[in-house]
Amino acid sequence: MKLIISFQKTPKTKADTAVIGISQKNIMSGAAEKINEKNGEFISHHLKKQNKFKGKKGQFLTISAPKESDYTRFILVGYGDQDLLDQNSYEILGGKLFSILSVAGCERAHFFADNEIQAAHVTMGLKLRSYKFDKYKSRHLDDDTGSDLRSFEVVTEAHTKARHSFETLGSIAEGMFLARDLVNEPPNELYPDSFAKIIKEQLEPLGIEIDVFDEKKMLKLGFHAALAVGMGSSRLPRIVVMRWNGTGKTAKGKKKTTPLAFVGKGVTFDTGGLNIKPSGGMEEMKLDMGGAAAVVGLMKSLALRQSKSDVVGIVGLVENMPSHNAYRPSDIIQSLSGKTIEVMNTDAEGRLVLADCLTYIQRTYKPRLVIDLATLTGAMMMALGYDYCGTFVNKDDLWAQLESASKESGEKLWRMPLDEVFKKDMVSKIADVQSLGNMGRYAGACTAAGFLEHFIEDDRPWAHLDIAGTAWIKSDKPTCVKPATGFGVRVLDRFIAAHYES
Ligand code: BES
Ligand code: MN
Ligand code: ZN
Numbered sequence: 001m002k003l004i005i006s007f008q009k010t011p012k013t014k015a016d017t018a019v020i021g022i023s024q025k026n027i028m029s030g031a032a033e034k035i036n037e038k039n040g041e042f043i044s045h046h047l048k049k050q051n052k053f054k055g056k057k058g059q060f061l062t063i064s065a066p067k068e069s070d071y072t073r074f075i076l077v078g079y080g081d082q083d084l085l086d087q088n089s090y091e092i093l094g095g096k097l098f099s100i101l102s103v104a105g106c107e108r109a110h111f112f113a114d115n116e117i118q119a120a121h122v123t124m125g126l127k128l129r130s131y132k133f134d135k136y137k138s139r140h141l142d143d144d145t146g147s148d149l150r151s152f153e154v155v156t157e158a159h160t161k162a163r164h165s166f167e168t169l170g171s172i173a174e175g176m177f178l179a180r181d182l183v184n185e186p187p188n189e190l191y192p193d194s195f196a197k198i199i200k201e202q203l204e205p206l207g208i209e210i211d212v213f214d215e216k217k218m219l220k221l222g223f224h225a226a227l228a229v230g231m232g233s234s235r236l237p238r239i240v241v242m243r244w245n246g247t248g249k250t251a252k253g254k255k256k257t258t259p260l261a262f263v264g265k266g267v268t269f270d271t272g273g274l275n276i277k278p279s280g281g282m283e284e285m286k287l288d289m290g291g292a293a294a295v296v297g298l299m300k301s302l303a304l305r306q307s308k309s310d311v312v313g314i315v316g317l318v319e320n321m322p323s324h325n326a327y328r329p330s331d332i333i334q335s336l337s338g339k340t341i342e343v344m345n346t347d348a349e350g351r352l353v354l355a356d357c358l359t360y361i362q363r364t365y366k367p368r369l370v371i372d373l374a375t376l377t378g379a380m381m382m383a384l385g386y387d388y389c390g391t392f393v394n395k396d397d398l399w400a401q402l403e404s405a406s407k408e409s410g411e412k413l414w415r416m417p418l419d420e421v422f423k424k425d426m427v428s429k430i431a432d433v434q435s436l437g438n439m440g441r442y443a444g445a446c447t448a449a450g451f452l453e454h455f456i457e458d459d460r461p462w463a464h465l466d467i468a469g470t471a472w473i474k475s476d477k478p479t480c481v482k483p484a485t486g487f488g489v490r491v492l493d494r495f496i497a498a499h500y501e502s
Pocket of ligand 1: 272348350377378441468469
């Protein structure tokens with residue numbers, strides 16, 4: 001059941017729950033006061049009779065409504081001092097509100113909001129939390145439970161502005177949901193060819209141009225590094241190129257603009273290959289296409305909100321398997337760039353796929369900058385855990401733009417070092433580059449970035465986001481496969497909106 005969200009000046013539909021905001025010391029907003037009056041001061045009486053709920057930020061209180069009321073219940077949201085609340089705090093409250101509405105069994109809610117930011121961002125937090133991945137549950141379709149939140153009507157004086165802000169936020173959320181869906185798909189269902197088909201199905205109707213290269217086309221073009229990684233699997237590799245021309249300047253007769261380029265690692269399952277991973281934890285490697293999922297989700301968000309930007313995306317889709325056909329540690333491969341790569345370990349596969357994608361996108365589109373996203377190294381998780389995404393950038397001004405987009409979106413980026421030391425460490429004795437550094441696992445995230453730097457051409461502005469930690473939600477249950485976040489879509493959407501739209 002899809003959640004229907006709307007913004008109105010006065011309620012348009014019936015609801016079982018009224019959600020009202022209370023500031024510190026139980027001060028009611030104008031909207032809350034009206035509901036209170038309409039219900040014979042029921043809420044203020046209730047508040048006086050108790051002393052636990054004080055309208056502090058993050059406090060919630062559910063009260064059953066009196067029998068004369070149109071509502072079944074009131075849910076009070078504590079805002080604390082509203083002057084201290086920013087977009088992010090409203091989204092956190094919105095997320096909590098969703099859980100509380102669900103526990104209460106609410107199906108239809110009116111949310112009385114005081115202003116545009118509150119209205120739009122509480123709703124965004126709620127929408128992001130409402131995400132579910134239950135397609136593999138046999139009884140997921142509108143069945144016995146029947147108690148899911150179906151409608152969330154935001155009632156506010158600022159309804160026009162709030163609706164407008166939420167158009168953008170809603171598009172971002174839809175892109176994030178697509179990224180999450182892709183990561184959450186099991187690898188027997190999502191493999192390179194099926195992934196490519198989903199991209200076509202999802203994005204083509206939105207006006208995004210798609211090219212899919214099968215293994216023959218990849219061979220013809222010279223994607224030998226990406227092909228090498230996929231050789232061990234019977235699921236053959238694919239490359240998907242996506243183009244969004246939002247400036248309208250690529251129409252016939254007009255000069256082409258230089259696009260922004262986004263590159264995603266799409267290893268649909270990473271067993272490690274012949275350097276096979278240990279048994280415990282291998283199941284988590286279905287997330288190894290999180291970078292590709294973020295690029296696809298980003299393209300969807302841009303198209304949904306009709307972004308006035310020109311963007312190309314490329315994803316390298318492969319499965320890394322051990323077999324008699326698999327590539328070997330010590331193989332030397334000629335990448336698309338012409339540079340030869342000495343394979344030190346078949347589990348360092350993502351960088352090989354990215355190398356060819358980086359070369360292709362740069363040589364074909366001469367983009368003004370290129371940003372790649374990849375669940376590239378366990379070392380990145382060791383360094384920064386689940387909340388910060390390690391970001392390697394070769395230009396300070398590009399970093400400044402990414403940092404401000406990070407602050408706006410709430411997706412946290414942390415700058416990591418790109419240094420000649422790491423780049424040099426990746427020079428091989430017998431080939432042009434080697435796939436592991438001489439320091440072994442030490443500085444593993446940095447040497448991986450140093451490897452990629454060998455494939456950046458013409459001093460092009462470039463950022464590499466290692467999303468190994470941030471692609472999924474941290475969980476206290478170590479044995480379950482953790483759910484996806486869709487990380488990357490939101491920060492990059494804001495990055496484009498702030499600096500690259502006409
Ligand atoms: N996909 C993994 C990185 C990874 C690990 C992502 C854990 C998310 C969680 C990558 O392909 C990999 O296996 N990296 C190796 C590199 C090593 C062989 C240099 C690693 O991190 O151990
Ligand atoms: Mn690997
Ligand atoms: Zn991998």
